[in-house]
Amino acid sequence: MSQTKEGQTELxxxxxxxxxxxxxxxxxxxxxxxYFDSGATDEHDMVNGSSVKVERTIDKxxxxxxxxxxxxxxxxxxxxxxxxxxxxxxxxxxxxxIALKLVCEAE
Numbered sequence: 164m165s166q167t168k169e170g171q172t173e174l175x176x177x178x179x180x181x182x183x184x185x186x187x188x189x190x191x192x193x194x195x196x197x198y199f200d201s202g203a204t205d206e207h208d209m210v211n212g213s214s215v216k217v218e219r220t221i222d223k224x225x226x227x228x229x230x231x232x233x234x235x236x237x238x239x240x241x242x243x244x245x246x247x248x249x250x251x252x253x254x255x256x257x258x259x260x261i262a263l264k265l266v267c268e269a270e
Contacts, residue, residue: 176252176253177253177254178251178252178253178254179200179229179231179232179249179251179254179255180231180232180233180249180251180255180256180257181218181229181231181232181254181255181256182216182217182218182232182256182257183197183216183217183218183232183235183256183257183258183259184214184215184216184217184257184258184259185207185209185214185215185217185258185259185261186213186214186258186259186260186261187209187210187211187212187213187214187261188211188212188260188261188262189211189239189261189262190211191211191239191240192208192209192210192211192239192240193208193209193237193238193239193261194206194207194208194209194237194238194239195207195208195209195215195217195235195236195237195261196235196236196237196238197217197232197234197235197236198232198233198234198235198236199219199230199231199232199233200230200231200232200233201219201221201230203219203230205217205219209261217232218232219232229254231249232249233248233249234246234247234248234249235247235249235259237261245261
């Protein structure tokens with residue numbers, strides 16, 4: 164935390180991926196595995212041409228918190244993989260296209 168000239172405390176800007184939509188345009192079925200900050204995972208078998216939106220919240224009783232997406236893994240035919248750790252600035256909601264050679268691109 165830092166302080167302004169007026170002595171007020173500034174909170175740091177949060178940096179996390181709140182939600183992501185994945186579009187399978189690979190021409191084959193792929194397995195999507197998404198890891199969240201809490202340690203939870205979501206797994207999806209995605210047929211060619213399908214899309215899935217992934218996001219999670221944590222029930223805190225009287226309120227809910229976002230469970231940020233931390234890592235994404237894709238597995239295609241013959242075990243070909245694409246995996247990456249999520250790095251964003253600010254609070255992000257992104258769309259990813261899964262292409263023929265399991266190339267992952269953020270839009």
